[in-house]
Amino acid sequence: MVRDDKRQFAKQHIVEEWVGKVYTFLCIALLIVTIFSMVYFVASRGASTFISDKINLWSFLSGLDWRPEGEPPLFGALPFIFGSFSTSILAAIFAAPLAICASLFMTEISPKIGRKWLQPVIELLAGIPSVVYGFVGLTIIVPFFRDVFPGQGLGILAGSIVLAIMILPTITTIATDALAALPGGLKEGSYALGATRWQTIWRTVLPTTLPSLMTGVVLGISRAFGEALAVQMVIGNAPHIPSSLFESASTLTSAITLSMGNTVTGSTHNDALWSLALILMAMTFIFVFIVRWLERRAKV
Template sequence: MKSNQDTPLLLRKHRTEEWIGRGYTTICVLFLIVIIISIVYFVATKGISTFAINNVSLSDFLFGSTWSPDDNKFGALPFIYGSFLTSLLAAVIASPLSVCAALFMTEIVPSWGKKLLQPVIELLAGIPSVVYGFIGLSILVPFMRDTFPGQGIGVAAGAIVLSIMILPTITSIATDALGALPRNLKEASYGLGATRWQTIYGVIIPTVLPSILTGVVLGMARAFGEALAVQMVIGNAPHIPTSLFESASTLTSVITLNMSNTVMGSVQNNALWSMAMILMLMTFVFVFVVRLLERRHKL
């Protein structure tokens, strides 16, 4: 047994360790805050320069449909439209598949379904985006060319590739939400005579719907910011598509294709930074929507 004389030393040691832990944690948090503020400040100052210094009209930039830097025309609407269109289509394709996979693992065959599908989902999450793009370019694009009108590359191909990429995100969040569901809810439904499917669509899905929507929003956030995979299959045409099988372009693809070919401080370079600022603002919107869904889920 330790003597009473050792007690002050132990207390002093514990206080020192606690002080070190708090100090280290505070430094890490402050460092993250500084990084975030620096990134936001840098992107915002570069993006605003397009309108404050280069005198490009904000309305022409957001709603103009012509992108021609040689003619001093910087209409970003085709790229904004392409980003939203591919992200929404990807979410529409991936959401039902993800929810069905989560229900299969947790409600239909919970004994072996999760052991079978969980490694597959983790494998999909770990595959680099360039692999998705190359597979889409080698397999999906020829299939689309032979089956549907057009050259194969276009909005549909980009949306399908993105839907596969965001599938693990939505599935993982839906699986966690279903796994955390109180068991007495299902037992009460079964006790009232409901079947398994009546319990699923009448009790389980409405209860975890905010969590499922959170996964969908996070999946859309990843799809909205994806560059390489979409760039390889969407065609990168600077116009608003009138069909899902036409070529288009997104904000991320036009930034990655043109940023290295511009001079820092030029009008075109600042216009690309303005597109990056739009991406950053959309990230904030997605985070805000997720917070609202989480608050609704708590209530």
């Protein structure tokens, strides 16, 4: 009787294991098929601009004029590429020092106060919808720039500040995890040699966790690069390369969201917008590869 129970239990265990393996394999297969389908769909639609519509790739990437309805129509994507990169990089420049200092405060200087008060506030920022950020930027940041600086207040700087606030939780969370995972013996050894807390942070903690901190910064840039609505509300959406941070500009995401619904599927204008989406997706993949490379460096 006992042997029969053991055999039945073993059979049930084998069946459950196989069911779990099959379910996991199906989920992974579905995920892979979904990813490759999305990549193929965007790539095929984006490449049709250069294959079917006979638009020169270099002219598309380096052109300064975007006039889809002109005679002849012009599709120069460089202003959108410049706008996306400038706003994302400036946002990271603004947000990275604040995020790293906040993470140092929560892990090295005052963990109790930081974990109890600062971390919940920063995590709260991650749950706010992007339209709220855009509306706050439109009603506070843009009027402030309009009153203090020349111009209408709309421009790259306004978009960068809004994006900096949006990516602050991402960089802070990753930096905090990296600093918290640092071995305690490393800091204790620095203190044992007579170093102060600030010397330990500057010469030991930050150099050791630099690859992980840079991972957070790159992920923040990737997050800012793909943002659409918040930037669209404060950047001005003018398809040209601005000569000042206070002049209107546009980004890849803004150009796509503003024009995609007003184009005919299969038209040259529609295909050009899919090409912008292809550039956006390619840059996202590049950011992911950079993050993976930094993670491998952090493990060495």
